[in-house]
Amino acid sequence: MEIQKSETPSQATGRAAMKKELPKHYQDHRHVWVFIELERGQVHPVSLELLGEGRKLADKLGVQLAGVVVGPRDGVGTGPAIADAFAYGADLAYLIESPLLVDYRNEPFTKALTDLVNCHRPEILLLGATTLGRDLAGSVATTLQTGLTADCTELDVDVDGSLAATRPTFGGSLLCTIYTLNCRPQMATVRPRVMAMPQRVAKPIGRVIRHDLMMVEEEIVTKVLGFLSDSQSEDANLAYADVVVGGGLGLGAAENLQHVKVFARTIGGEFGCSRPLVQKGWMPFDRQIGQTGKTIRPKLYVAAGISGAIQHRVGVEGADLIVAINTDRNAPIFDFAHVGVVADAIRFLPALTEALTRRLAPRDHMKLVN
Amino acid sequence: MHIVVCIKQVPDSAQIRVHPVTNTIMRQGVPTIINPYDLFALEEAFKVRDCHGGAITVLTMGPPMAEQAMRKALTYGADRAILLTDRHFAGSDTLATSFAIAQAIVKIGDSFGAPDIVFTGKQTIDGDTAQVGPGIAKRLDLQQLTYITKIASIDRHAREITVERRSEGGTQMLKSKFPCLITMLEGVNSIRRGSLDNALRAARFPILKWSAADAGIEDLANCGLRGSPTVVKRVFAPTARAQKAMQIDTTDKTAGHVADEVVASIFTNQPSLEGELSSNGSA
Numbered sequence: 001m002e003i004q005k006s007e008t009p010s011q012a013t014g015r016a017a018m019k020k021e022l023p024k025h026y027q028d029h030r031h032v033w034v035f036i037e038l039e040r041g042q043v044h045p046v047s048l049e050l051l052g053e054g055r056k057l058a059d060k061l062g063v064q065l066a067g068v069v070v071g072p073r074d075g076v077g078t079g080p081a082i083a084d085a086f087a088y089g090a091d092l093a094y095l096i097e098s099p100l101l102v103d104y105r106n107e108p109f110t111k112a113l114t115d116l117v118n119c120h121r122p123e124i125l126l127l128g129a130t131t132l133g134r135d136l137a138g139s140v141a142t143t144l145q146t147g148l149t150a151d152c153t154e155l156d157v158d159v160d161g162s163l164a165a166t167r168p169t170f171g172g173s174l175l176c177t178i179y180t181l182n183c184r185p186q187m188a189t190v191r192p193r194v195m196a197m198p199q200r201v202a203k204p205i206g207r208v209i210r211h212d213l214m215m216v217e218e219e220i221v222t223k224v225l226g227f228l229s230d231s232q233s234e235d236a237n238l239a240y241a242d243v244v245v246g247g248g249l250g251l252g253a254a255e256n257l258q259h260v261k262v263f264a265r266t267i268g269g270e271f272g273c274s275r276p277l278v279q280k281g282w283m284p285f286d287r288q289i290g291q292t293g294k295t296i297r298p299k300l301y302v303a304a305g306i307s308g309a310i311q312h313r314v315g316v317e318g319a320d321l322i323v324a325i326n327t328d329r330n331a332p333i334f335d336f337a338h339v340g341v342v343a344d345a346i347r348f349l350p351a352l353t354e355a356l357t358r359r360l361a362p363r364d365h366m367k368l369v370n
Numbered sequence: 371m372h373i374v375v376c377i378k379q380v381p382d383s384a385q386i387r388v389h390p391v392t393n394t395i396m397r398q399g400v401p402t403i404i405n406p407y408d409l410f411a412l413e414e415a416f417k418v419r420d421c422h423g424g425a426i427t428v429l430t431m432g433p434p435m436a437e438q439a440m441r442k443a444l445t446y447g448a449d450r451a452i453l454l455t456d457r458h459f460a461g462s463d464t465l466a467t468s469f470a471i472a473q474a475i476v477k478i479g480d481s482f483g484a485p486d487i488v489f490t491g492k493q494t495i496d497g498d499t500a501q502v503g504p505g506i507a508k509r510l511d512l513q514q515l516t517y518i519t520k521i522a523s524i525d526r527h528a529r530e531i532t533v534e535r536r537s538e539g540g541t542q543m544l545k546s547k548f549p550c551l552i553t554m555l556e557g558v559n560s561i562r563r564g565s566l567d568n569a570l571r572a573a574r575f576p577i578l579k580w581s582a583a584d585a586g587i588e589d590l591a592n593c594g595l596r597g598s599p600t601v602v603k604r605v606f607a608p609t610a611r612a613q614k615a616m617q618i619d620t621t622d623k624t625a626g627h628v629a630d631e632v633v634a635s636i637f638t639n640q641p642s643l644e645g646e647l648s649s650n651g652s653a
Contacts, residue, residue, distance in 0.1 A: 038540050055493060104537060105544075106504075106514045131537050135516045138504025147599030149466075150499035158621070169605070170496065173388045176605045183599040221513050225543040235476065242646065267647050278557075285557055290499065299643055300636060308606075323632060324615060333615075339635050340615030343629060348625055355629035360583045362645055 008300075012090045022182060023040065032058040033122040035095075036067045037132055038261065039104055040227070041077035045197065047130030050190055052125055052198025053155055055089035057242055058141045060157040064091040070112045073097040083356075086204035093206055094120065098213035103224040104132050110139040111215050117144060119211070122185045122367065129189035141187050147180030148187040153194055154313075163188065168232040172291040172314040193297040193318060230291050238287065243269030244298045246316070247277060247291050250305020250326055250345055254282040259349035265354050267360075272296070273311050290315035297327050304345035308333025325349070371424030371526065373486040374475055375448070376405055376506070377408040379432050379439035383561060386504045388607065398517025407559040414521065415489050416447055416562060422526055425449040427485070431470055437577055444572035445564035447580045452478065456581040459592045464497070466597035468505025474585040475510060486529070486548040492517055492555055503553040513550035596615045601623050615623040 034054045037044040051067065058065040064155075071078040073290045096112045113334065116137065117125065125140075127133040129151050141148035153175070154166035155361055162184040164179045177340040180186040239367025247260040256271070264271040272289040273282070287295055297318035304325045306312060316322060324337035325345045334340045343346065381400045389396050404412075415426050422600075429445040431454040440451040449586050454474045462470065479485060493500035502514075507514035519541065520534040535542040535557050564572075582593060591597060618635065620628050637644045 007633070019421040037538075040540075042539075047492060055471050077424060082510075103542065106450050106507075106516075110508075119392055128416055131517050133516065135504060138464075138501040139508045141501070142465065142505040142508040145465065145599075147463065147465065147503055148499075149600060150497075152499060164603070168498075170383060170649060176602045178600050179603050180599050181601055222515070222544055222546040223372065225545050227537075227540055227542055229540040233648045243643075270493060286384070292495070299640055299646075313608075321636065322615075329617075335614060335616075336613040338639065339632065340617045341620060341632060342617065343620050343628065350630060351625035354625065355633045356647075359633050360629075360644070 001031050011220055024184070028287050029121040029123045030292045031040065031063045031066055031120075031122045031314050032061065032124045033066045033117075033126065033185070034090070034125040035125070035129050035133065035136070035297045036069045036093075037128040037130060038069065038071045038077045038081050039132055042147075043077070043081050043084050044128055044130060044132075044192070046130060046133075046190070046192040048084060049129070049192070049195040049197055050126045050128060051085065051088040051090060051216075052192065053195045053345060055122075057124060057155060057157055057199065058091075059206050061161060062354055066090055066122070066291075067093045068113065068116060069093055070096045070101055070109060072099055077179030082206075082208060083204070083346075084263070088198055089201060091206055094210050094211065095208055096213050097207040098215075100215060100217055100220065102211060102242050103136075103227065104222060105222050105224065106135055106139055107220045107222065108213060109217055110143060112211075112213050113140050114143045114252070116211060117185060120209075124285055125185040125187045127187070129191040133189055137187060143352075144183075146183040146185060147178075148189070149178045150189050150201070152188045152190050155188060162186070168291060172310045188219070191295050193295045196318075233236050237307070238270050238272050238289070239294045239296055241270035241296070242274075242298050244289070244296050245269055245302045245304065246272045246306055247274055247283075247304050248274040248312075249276050249344075250322065251277075251306070252305075252346065254280070256346050257282060259346060259353075261272040261301070263304075263349050263353045263356075266357055267300075269298070269300070274306050274309070303337065304349055306333055307331045308336065325352075371418060371422045371487070372426060372483045372485045373418060373428060374478060374488045375408070375412050375415045375428050375443070376471060376488065376490040376502075377412065377428055377430050377439060377443060378405045378494050378496075378523035379430060379436040380405045380494055381402070383495045400436065404442055405494045405496075406553070407493060407495070407556055408576075409490035409491070410554070410556055410558055411491050412446060412448070412653050413559045413561045414518075414552070414554050415487070417559070417590035418487065418521065418524065422524060425482070426562070429453060429454065429471065429474055429478065431455070431462075431467060431474070434579070437579075440577045441572045441575070442564075444577075446561060446568045447564065447568050450482065451575065452578045452580055454580050454585060455507070458582045458590050458592075461598060462593065463600045464499050464501035464505055465591055465599060466595075467594045467648045468509055468639055469597055470503050470582070470587065471502070472506050473587050474580060475506070477580070477584070478541035480586075484549065484568075486550075488512060488549070488551040489553070490553050492553045500553070503551060507551035510549075512592070513546045515544060515546060515549075515550055516553045517555050518552050519555050563602070579591060586601045609648075626627060 067090040151163040301319035
C-alpha cells in the first residue's frame, strides 16, 4: 500500500513537508542500533555490513552505535557476536542471553528486542532483510507502533537528523526515499550484500549492557521440533560467492544451463539465473539473482543470455566486474556491464570455459604438450 | 476449520513502465493480477479444507476494482469474499494496512466464526516488504509462522499444527497452535484450476464490501495516511552508468580468439582474481 503514495512525487513531498515536531516522549531517543543476527551460533555477515552503515549514521548524528545480541546462554555465538560487533564499529552492545533463545522463534525474540528498545530508546534500529530479520522486524515495529522500511539500498541522515531510507519500488524501476514521521525508533531492513563489508577496527573495545529475558518457556506457544541444515545440499551461498555466472532466457532451453554450470565449476564460482528461468521452473528460487531473488556482490559476474531487466540490475550492480554475453547488441545489460560480447551464449560459453582453463593452468597445459 | 486468506490485487509488475520524462508510473493498460505469492497461500488453504473441511474466506483491502481479484478467488473455490474498501484507507503504509486488515478479521470472526488459520503470501510483488503478515499476526496475537514451505500435520482436536519453515541456512520444523498466521513461500504448490461450477457461481456471487465502519473501526486515527508513520518523500529514477560496456569485437574472429580476449580483459580489470582462481579453478 505504500506504493499508492509514491505515484505522484509532488503529493508525496507535500505530505512529508507536513513533518511536525517530534512528540516529547520520543525526543530522548538516541543512538543507532544494529541487530546482530545470530542463528545457530553464526553471525550473519549482513549484520557486519549493517554495522558499517550504522557507524556512518551514528557519526553524522554524533551518537553511539550499538550492536544488539540476543542468543542462548552457554551456547556458542553470543561471545563472538559481541566481539564482532566491536570489531566492526559498535561502541557498545546490548546482550540478552537465555536458553529460550537457542533457535529463532518469533515470540521470545520479539519480546527481547522490544524490551530493549523500550528500556534504552534508540533513534534508529537496523536489521538484515533475512528470513529471520524480516520476521522479527515486522513484529517489533508493529508492537512499538513505529515505521519500518524494507529492503533499503541506501541509508542517510538528512539535515534535521531524520533517517532517509531509500528503497527500490515497482520492481526496482524507481527508487523512493522514505521517512518515519513522529515515531521512534526509525526502523529499516537491508538485504545481504547491498552494503559493503566495513574494515575491522584496529583495537576493538566496548561496553556490554546485559538484560534478562522476562519470559519462561511455558509462555511460548511455538516449539522447535528440529532443524535440517542446508550444508549437505548443493545449495550454495550465492550471495557471498566471489565469482558468479548467471543464465537468462537467451539460453533458450533448460538443458543449455549445463554450459553455465560447467563454466561456473571451471572457475570455482557459483551459478544463478534471472527471474524468468525460475518462473519456467528451470532453476530453483534459491538461485534467482535480482530484486526479488538474491543480491550478489562478486568480484566477477558473467551474465550469459540475460537481457538485464531493471529487476536483475538491482541485484548485480554491486559486482566489481560484469561481463555480459548477449546476441542483442541493444540489450539493457550492456548499459551496466563493464565488458560486453555480442554473441550467442550457448556457443560462446564453451569457448570461454576452454580459454579460461588454458589461462589458469598454463603449466599443466605445458606438461601435456611436452 | 475456518480459514481466512488475505490476498492483494497488484499491477503485473513485469509490465509496468516508467515515463521517461516525468518518472511517474504509467499504469494505463497494465493488467492487474492476484499477487502471485498469495496464490500459494490460497492453494494451501484449499488443501487444508480438502483434508479437514470448513470454509475459506478471502479478504482483501483495496479500491472497488479489487472485486475482480475476489471473483477470481471465488472461481478457484473460495467460499466467501470480503473486500475492505474505503477512501479512509488510502495511503496506508504497512502498519496502517495491518491495522485495517486485523480489524476486518476480528469482524469476520464475529460474523462467521473465529478463524483457525490466517494465510497470506510471503510478500507482495508491488510493495515487496513482507511486513503486513507479521503485522496482522502481532495485532491479533496469532502465532506467527512465516516462510512456510509445508504443513506437515494438523491435529484439529488438540488445535496443533506442525509446519516446515524456510530459514537462513536450513529448514525449521515447528509445532504451534491455532489460531496462527501463516505466510507461504513461493513454489510450494500450484493453484488449482477453477471449476466451471465455481466460475458460474463466482460471476454472480455477492461479494461483501466493507467500509471502515462496517469493519468496526470507529476511530480512524490508525487508518490511511494518518495511521502511517512512514511517508514517501522523494521518488526518482536510478542514475545510469556513464559508460557503456567495453564491447569486444566478434567479427572475423573465431569464438576461441574472442574468448581469449574476454579472459584477458577479465584479468586486466581484476588482476588479483587470476591467482585466486588458479588455486581452486580448472578442476
